[in-house]
Amino acid sequence: MRDISLKDAVTGKVDTISVETAVICGECYGLGTSPDSIVERCPHCRGDGTNGEKNCKTCTGFGTLIENPCPGCVGDGRVVLRRSIAVTIPAGISTGMRIRLSEQGETGPGGGPAGDVYLEINELPDNRFERRGVDLHCTTAISAEIARTGGTIDLDTFDGVKKIRISGGVKSGKTVRVAGLGFPRLRASGEVDGRGDLMITVDVRER
Template identity: 40%
Template sequence: MSDYYEILGVSRQASAEEIKKAYRKLARKLHPDVAGPDVADEFKEVTRAYEVLSNPEKRQLYDMGGESALGGGGGGAGFGGFQDIFETFFGAAAGGAPRGPVPRGRRGQDALVRLDIDLEEAVFGGSRDLQVDTAVVCGTCQGSCCRPGTSPRTCEVCHGRGSVQRVTRSFLGQVMATTACSACQGHGTVIPDPCPDCAGEGRVRTRRTINVQVPAGVDSGTRIRMTGQGEVGPGGGPAGDLYVEIREKPHPVFVRRGDDLHCTMGIPMTAAALGTVLPLESFDGPREVDVAPGTQPEQVVTLPGLGVGHLHRPGRGDLHVHLDVQVPTRLDERQRELLAELASLRGEEQPEARLAASGSGVFSKLREKLAGR
């Protein structure tokens, strides 16, 4: 079993700074670019030891149980761990192999637009045409970035590799570092004659019309994702996605709560007492509201299935009609006589106030409102 302290040549009480100093000294001596490929395994072993001992949590586990206590989290860092540590000291791609040219075409950005809809569109769903300003593939060069009839040319600096190697000096001595080619920005090719319409971007901005299918049940804040309808990327790269955020406009009659609709209908006191049938114009056309005899103020009549369509399942919510019983405020002499006669017949000339139970009436409604029900 390897002893990481022995590999770095430090004591078990060594500080973090002492461990770092020991690693740098060994790395300067054993790095393959300095000492040759024969010591590559020894250099990786030194790096693995540093990876564990420079991490307080891993070091504590190692001190308690050796390599086995790390559970594969250290002591087996492999090349990936070595590369990360090496780049931390010497910069990205230092000593690493060229990663190849970077593709010129890249994915475009996602886009977000907002769509205002009426309540009726939320109830049934619908189709809308939406104008969006976005980037599309250049029609002249078809995304090639070149003037028609020309083509990209291999970069003369990096010879198509997209990267160049240069010798830098560090505490290891001379180190070979790989960086992106500045002549071609890492693409491996240059555009000698860019397309005049897109200036070598492979895309242009324009306004286009997109058809949006609005499903029933959407609400303010709902986002509809349209895959591939966002902006085309540089170099004619694939388009991002378009997100359509819904904003529902208020309705003058109906109020939405979830997938249910609510409205208030005023009825005369006499109609509430005697019962009647009232017409209601719903989103589904004319409907009848059956007012039972003796209907009380704020009573609710429910019309099933006339609400908003459910977004993720079949069916619709309900329509709730809140009845507002209207007491007359202006009576002529004859109306007053008739009401007085009715009160006499019902023995209500001198009515006595009766306290309602705490679980019913206005107190119950007040509690429900305070509780948000």
């Protein structure tokens, strides 16, 4: 689970996560043996790795026996390490969506192919903007003069500071729509198909 801010969900970002997985042993490069060791076929399963329908207890399913196992991994070919992985969080991602990090998971026994890491996203609430579908909502204060005569205000959005046009005669509670500054529509393909709108509720202040 990865917590991200609403801003990061809107704009996307490159993040770094820390995972603890089994990786190929750096001493034996996945072989599981010491340099002078002899690898023999398991006499109990004759190299098959199984005994009936179960893994062979003698070789634990490998089919071979190692005379002198690698001291770094004790014959497994893998060691558990914590490492950092860079991950691209796309714009428009939402809570519950998962990002697949291909071949960044557990290395298979004996240096086999690595699995995948799945990162589940949890979108945190924002103290200024609220997401409703693909629209973003916020409330901003304006002066009584702007409310009477109209004018522009500067609003800090996820896209930077924007000048917002306010029509004259507006009252508290009125909503101003700004097209294209809402939440990105993320397709299953990973591409963004436009954005929702920014809905600004004005709060007229007499002073």
